[in-house]
Amino acid sequence: MLNSRVTPISESLEPRPYLAGWSDMHDTFVRETTRLVEAPGNGHLDILFLGDSITEAYRGTDKGGKCFGGRCDFVPEVFKENFGHLKTAIFGIGGDETKHLLWRLKDGEMHKTLPRVTVILIGTNNLGAAFHESAAAIPKAEELTVRGVQEVVKHVFAEAPGTQIILLALLPRGERSWEQPHSGSSVRFISHVQPSPFTKTIENINGKLEEWVKTAAFPSAIQFLDCSTLFLTEDQKAIKEELMEDALHPTPQGYKEMLGKCLLPKLTTIRTPNTAHRKILRS
Numbered sequence: 001m002l003n004s005r006v007t008p009i010s011e012s013l014e015p016r017p018y019l020a021g022w023s024d025m026h027d028t029f030v031r032e033t034t035r036l037v038e039a040p041g042n043g044h045l046d047i048l049f050l051g052d053s054i055t056e057a058y059r060g061t062d063k064g065g066k067c068f069g070g071r072c073d074f075v076p077e078v079f080k081e082n083f084g085h086l087k088t089a090i091f092g093i094g095g096d097e098t099k100h101l102l103w104r105l106k107d108g109e110m111h112k113t114l115p116r117v118t119v120i121l122i123g124t125n126n127l128g129a130a131f132h133e134s135a136a137a138i139p140k141a142e143e144l145t146v147r148g149v150q151e152v153v154k155h156v157f158a159e160a161p162g163t164q165i166i167l168l169a170l171l172p173r174g175e176r177s178w179e180q181p182h183s184g185s186s187v188r189f190i191s192h193v194q195p196s197p198f199t200k201t202i203e204n205i206n207g208k209l210e211e212w213v214k215t216a217a218f219p220s221a222i223q224f225l226d227c228s229t230l231f232l233t234e235d236q237k238a239i240k241e242e243l244m245e246d247a248l249h250p251t252p253q254g255y256k257e258m259l260g261k262c263l264l265p266k267l268t269t270i271r272t273p274n275t276a277h278r279k280i281l282r283s
Contacts, residue, residue: 013103021064022093025056028064029091030108036089037112046086047267048115048163050101050156051122054171054249055092062094071245074252082259089113097125098148105155114163117270118156119263121168123149123205124248127198128173135197142201146208153222164270166263167213169206169226172239173198174247190247192239194232202228223270227262230254 016022037043049055053062057072058079067073079090091109093100101122123145130141153167175191175198206226213224229236231243231254239247243254250258 013099013106015103015107016093016095016100019063019095025064025093026104026107026109029089029104030111032089032091033109033111033113043113044087045089045113045115046117047083047088048110048113048118049088049090049092050105050110050118050120050152051092052096052101052125053092053094054124055090055121056094057249057255058090058092064093069246071249071251075255078252078255078259081256082264089115095125096122097129098122098145098152102148102152102155105152105159110156110159112159114160116162116164117166117267118160118163119166119168120149120152120156121170122152124170124173124202127170127201131197138197138201142204145205146212149205149209150212157221163221165222166266166270167209167222167224168263169209169224169228170202171244171250172196172202172228172231174239174244176247192241192244192247194237194239196247223266225262225266227258230257230262 015026033043036045049058056062057067057075060072060076061067062072089110091104093104096104126141126145126148127138130137149167153165156163156165172194173196174193175189175196177189206228210224210226213222216222231239231250233240240254243251243257245251
C-alpha cells in the first residue's frame with residue numbers, strides 16, 4: 001500500500017447538504033457506482049475522474065446545474081474527443097474541498113468499482129475557502145490541503161488496490177473578488193497576473209505532493225502530473241486568458257490543452273495488468 005506516514009486530517013469530513021444540488025449529485029454518483037458494480041464487468045472502468053468543478057465540467061454542469069457564464073459550454077465535447085472511446089465515470093462537484101471529496105468517497109462513491117486508472121484533481125477550493133477569510137489565511141491552509149489530498153489518494157488506493165492513480169497538480173489561479181463573496185454571484189474583479197496571492201502556496205503544495213508520491217511504497221501505482229505550465233505565459237507572469245478566462249476554471253480551449261497535450265499522453269505510458277487496455281489508451 002501507499003506510505004502511511006501521513007498525519008491524519010485535523011478537521012472533520014463534511015458533506016454539503018446545505019448547498020443546492022450537492023446531495024443530489026452525490027446520490028447520483030452512488031447510484032452510478034451501484035449500477036457499475038451490478039452490471040456485467042462488475043464495476044470495471046477504464047478511467048475514474050475525481051475532483052471539484054474543474055472535473056465536474058466534463059459533465060457540462062456545476063453543482064448539477066448550469067455553469068456560470070456558460071463556462072462549461074463545449075467542455076463535454078472536448079472530453080468526448082479525448083476519452084469518448086473509453087468507459088469513464090466523472091465524480092466531481094463544484095466547490096468541493098478535500099474534506100468533501102473524502103466524505104463522498106467514504107459514503108459510497110466508487111465502492112467496489114475497479115477503475116484501471118483514477119485521475120484526481122482536488123484542493124484548490126481549500127485555498128479559496130481560506131481566501132474568503134483573508135489573503136493571509138491562504139498559506140495557513142497549505143499543510144491541511146496536502147494532508148487532505150494524501151488522504152484522498154490513500155482512500156482510493158484502499159478501495160481499488162489495482163488502480164493506477166494519476167494525481168494532478170493544482171492549476172494556477174488568479175485573484176478574484178465578488179459582489180457577494182459567499183453567494184457565487186457576479187464576479188467583480190479578475191486578475192490573471194502571476195504571482196497571485198495563491199501562487200506560492202500552490203507551488204508549495206504541488207512540490208510536497210510530488211515528493212510524497214516519490215515515497216509511495218509502490219511508486220508504480222501512482223504518478224504525479226503537473227499540467228500547470230500550459231496555462232501560463234512563457235515568462236510565467238500571467239495566466240493565459242484564452243485558456244482560463246476566469247483565472248480559475250479552464251476554458252474549452254484550456255481543457256483541450258490539459259487533456260490532449262498533458263493528460264492523454266501520460267495515459268499512453270501507463271502500464272496496467274491488461275495489455276489490451278494499454279492499446280485502447282493509445283488508440
